[in-house]
Amino acid sequence: MSAEYTEDNIKTLSWSEHIRLRPGMYIGKLGDGNAADDGIYILIKEVIDNSIDEFVMGNGRTIDLSIRGTEVKVRDYGRGIPLGKVVDAVSKMNTGGKYDSKAFKKSVGLNGVGTKAVNALSSYFKVESVRDDKIKAAEFCRGQITEDHDIDSSSTRKGTRITFIPDEQIFKNYSFKLEYVDKMLWNYAYLNRGLCINFNGERYESENGLKDLLDRNIDEEPLYPIIHLEGDDIEVAITHTQSYGEDYYSFVNGQYTPQGGTHQIAFRETIAKVIRDHYGKSFEAQDIRASITAAISVKVMEPVFESQTKTKLGSQDVGPDGPSMRSFVNDFLSRSLDNYLHKNPEIASALLRKITQSERERKEMAGVKKLARDRAKKASVHNKKLRDCRVHLGDKDDRIADTSIFICEGDSASGSITKIRDVNTQAVFSLKGKPLNTYGLTKKIVYENEEFNLLQAALNIEDGIENLRYNKVIIATDADVDGMHIRLLLITFFLQFFPEIVKQGHLFVLQTPLFRVRNKKETIYCFSEEERQAALIRVGKNK
Amino acid sequence: MADEHENIEERDEEFSQHEDQQEGLEQVIHVSGMYKEWFLDYASYVILERAVPHMHDGLKPVQRRILHSMKEMDDGRYHKVANIIGNTMKYHPHGDASIGDALVQVGQRELLIDCQGNWGNILTGDRAAAPRYIEARLTKFALEVLFNAKTTNWQLSYDGRNREPLTLPVKFPLLLASGVEGIAVGLACKLLPHNFVELIDASISNLKGKKVKIYPDFPTGGLADFEEYNDGLRGGRIKV
Numbered sequence: 001m002s003a004e005y006t007e008d009n010i011k012t013l014s015w016s017e018h019i020r021l022r023p024g025m026y027i028g029k030l031g032d033g034n035a036a037d038d039g040i041y042i043l044i045k046e047v048i049d050n051s052i053d054e055f056v057m058g059n060g061r062t063i064d065l066s067i068r069g070t071e072v073k074v075r076d077y078g079r080g081i082p083l084g085k086v087v088d089a090v091s092k093m094n095t096g097g098k099y100d101s102k103a104f105k106k107s108v109g110l111n112g113v114g115t116k117a118v119n120a121l122s123s124y125f126k127v128e129s130v131r132d133d134k135i136k137a138a139e140f141c142r143g144q145i146t147e148d149h150d151i152d153s154s155s156t157r158k159g160t161r162i163t164f165i166p167d168e169q170i171f172k173n174y175s176f177k178l179e180y181v182d183k184m185l186w187n188y189a190y191l192n193r194g195l196c197i198n199f200n201g202e203r204y205e206s207e208n209g210l211k212d213l214l215d216r217n218i219d220e221e222p223l224y225p226i227i228h229l230e231g232d233d234i235e236v237a238i239t240h241t242q243s244y245g246e247d248y249y250s251f252v253n254g255q256y257t258p259q260g261g262t263h264q265i266a267f268r269e270t271i272a273k274v275i276r277d278h279y280g281k282s283f284e285a286q287d288i289r290a291s292i293t294a295a296i297s298v299k300v301m302e303p304v305f306e307s308q309t310k311t312k313l314g315s316q317d318v319g320p321d322g323p324s325m326r327s328f329v330n331d332f333l334s335r336s337l338d339n340y341l342h343k344n345p346e347i348a349s350a351l352l353r354k355i356t357q358s359e360r361e362r363k364e365m366a367g368v369k370k371l372a373r374d375r376a377k378k379a380s381v382h383n384k385k386l387r388d389c390r391v392h393l394g395d396k397d398d399r400i401a402d403t404s405i406f407i408c409e410g411d412s413a414s415g416s417i418t419k420i421r422d423v424n425t426q427a428v429f430s431l432k433g434k435p436l437n438t439y440g441l442t443k444k445i446v447y448e449n450e451e452f453n454l455l456q457a458a459l460n461i462e463d464g465i466e467n468l469r470y471n472k473v474i475i476a477t478d479a480d481v482d483g484m485h486i487r488l489l490l491i492t493f494f495l496q497f498f499p500e501i502v503k504q505g506h507l508f509v510l511q512t513p514l515f516r517v518r519n520k521k522e523t524i525y526c527f528s529e530e531e532r533q534a535a536l537i538r539v540g541k542n543k
Numbered sequence: 544m545a546d547e548h549e550n551i552e553e554r555d556e557e558f559s560q561h562e563d564q565q566e567g568l569e570q571v572i573h574v575s576g577m578y579k580e581w582f583l584d585y586a587s588y589v590i591l592e593r594a595v596p597h598m599h600d601g602l603k604p605v606q607r608r609i610l611h612s613m614k615e616m617d618d619g620r621y622h623k624v625a626n627i628i629g630n631t632m633k634y635h636p637h638g639d640a641s642i643g644d645a646l647v648q649v650g651q652r653e654l655l656i657d658c659q660g661n662w663g664n665i666l667t668g669d670r671a672a673a674p675r676y677i678e679a680r681l682t683k684f685a686l687e688v689l690f691n692a693k694t695t696n697w698q699l700s701y702d703g704r705n706r707e708p709l710t711l712p713v714k715f716p717l718l719l720a721s722g723v724e725g726i727a728v729g730l731a732c733k734l735l736p737h738n739f740v741e742l743i744d745a746s747i748s749n750l751k752g753k754k755v756k757i758y759p760d761f762p763t764g765g766l767a768d769f770e771e772y773n774d775g776l777r778g779g780r781i782k783v
Contacts, residue, residue, distance in 0.1 A: 480636075481588040484581040485582075487581060488582055488585070
């Protein structure tokens with residue numbers, strides 16, 4: 001029976017109902033706090049963004065943040081929301097001070113949606129604003145106002161305080177993970193020099209901005225001191241490291257854009273061009289960008305993002321009447337980077353060395369590659385180490401998220417997994433003995449070593465991770481010390497040559513239980529000796 | 544801006560009060576932490592349980608287990624090596640090939656094990672015949688010197704079904720006689736073999752309270768330059 005479609009079906013939701021019904025539109029995915037882009041972090045971000053906007057306009061150097069269990073408090077010392085509009089500002093959709101570009105220039109908060117989304121998705125929400133020794137407060141529950149305090153006099157400093165508890169009905173079993181909050185706050189600190197964030201008693205502030213960011217995020221020694229350049233509305237930091245792959249951190253108006261966007265694309269294109277022009281040689285762009293680690297931050301008037309979660313910039317231009325993003329980045333880099341390299345000949349020569357090294361390596365590899373490709377051709381027809389599955393990541397199938405490959409130790413182990421696997425989505429690759437330790441080796445080894453070559457062919461990542469054939473690459477080694485060692489060697493292999501696989505979360509480690517404790521009724525799998533003891537007591541000690 | 548600077552300390556009370564608490568936030572162990580843990584586990588296992596001999600009896604665990612299981616099987620007659628390997632597996636949870644290789648290596652010293660069949664050739668480097676063809680038993684010397692149930696400390700084997708010795712109560716500087724090479728993680732050891740007769744003489748002198756000096760000797764023969772020997776301590780070097 002088909003449902004009837006009449007006037008009654010057409011509904012207009014109130015603002016809070018809509019946010020609660022379709023939270024994805026406002027804060028991305030929900031999640032329970034186990035991923036950096038889970039909704040609860042976006043909530044914090046939305047609130048802090050407003051405080052940051054205050055800071056950017058020169059109001060309030062300090063932001064206090066505290067998280068106690070599920071309760072989040074954010075206090076800034078900015079101008080405070082104009083008292084008469086406090087309730088509107090947090091509970092009336094499409095209300096904000098940032099439509100008017102005068103009060104807030106180049107801000108992130110712009111849709112007039114963020115705080116309202118936080119309000120609607122919180123089981124408790126309180127806003128307090130202090131201005132001219134007067135305070136105005138209001139409390140809400142799931143977007144409905146519960147208490148509207150009158151304006152009172154107050155002796156505290158001006159600013160805004162927002163307290164909220166994310167709603168359990170929307171975010172099931174969530175908890176805040178320190179590491180994600182930590183990372184988020186550091187990003188704020190790097191991008192807003194002079195800003196000091198206090199989080200549960202810890203201070204986050206940065207003196208050198210993006211330079212500090214790179215310093216913190218690079219584990220190994222950079223090949224030359226970080227190049228740190230600043231201009232009007234743009235800041236970049238660049239260096240090269242020993243590892244493979246390109247690494248970018250891009251920001252717009254203080255907003256981290258993990259998925260990049262126009263500014264990152266412009267940067268990638270431009271940097272190759274500028275460096276090429278500087279040395280006056282026709283390097284390949286891929287050689288220039290190999291092993292680069294860079295951060296770029298731009299400020300844009302009225303930025304266009306691809307969604308409310310603002311993870312990818314879509315603006316083609318820097319401002320309504322500004323130049324295009326591309327020429328903006330290009331002008332800046334070709335001027336300042338070129339100058340910088342002229343002024344610092346040691347860095348310029350270090351960079352040149354790196355580029356020629358990448359070039360040499362690539363050419364060296366081209367020779368080996370051909371040989372290996374012939375071998376791989378055979379391998380792809382019949383990869384003897386691989387028991388393939390039917391569905392792959394690139395296919396059109398609704399099971400592609402489940403596609404996985406188990407890398408296991410020896411044929412004995414791969415046999416068992418082959419036997420119990422789901423032939424449609426689970427492939428098995430068996431190593432023989434311990435793989436080579438690849439730490440510090442060049443990518444050539446991937447072609448010379450048969451095992452790695454076959455593994456690369458099985459994953460199909462020779463020309464980049466886009467063609468990865470499985471969503472999950474699972475290291476399934478034995479649960480003994482040798483298994484641990486192989487696990488380490490494999491992680492090293494991936495980190496060394498294919499860091500994207502690890503960074504984009506494709507790599508997993510299979511943890512098998514060590515003990516099975518059972519009686520006639522139940523079976524308990526245990527992962528440690530303590531669990532085993534506990535399980536023994538539970539099932540009764542009748543051996 | 545100026546008053547901002549002065550006022551930094553004067554924040555809302557509730558934020559400055561509890562500055563030390565982080566409760567409510569889960570600390571997550573990162574992969575790098577796990578990485579460290581796994582590597583430590585592996586490294587310490589290799590050092591303690593695989594590559595480096597114990598100072599008391601000069602044996603690596605696999606060798607000790609072989610000798611223990613041979614003693615267990617000992618009835619005066621030759622046993623097929625494949626059987627010895629099988630029996631040793633009760634104590635040594637690894638592959639048969641690694642046990643076999645270790646057994647052949649001990650046998651080639653011709654000190655503790657009485658060999659029968661083609662055990663390979665240390666001069667030409669030929670390998671021994673397959674375990675199913677060759678036989679072995681403990682020598683009289685080994686029976687005399689290595690074992691004494693009363694002075695042995697025992698531990699349970701890996702599956703808790705059997706007992707194995709912690710170390711063997713050796714009455715002879717076995718470590719010096721056999722010589723060992725072991726490469727572990729972050730640590731490697733190399734001990735050169737010594738002449739059996741010289742060792743006995745030196746042991747007797749030592750028991751009499753005399754100071755002795757002893758230099759390595761090789762079962763394959765050859766010349767060595769002991770100028771920088773440093774009495775066998777760390778950092779000593781010789782040229783062969």
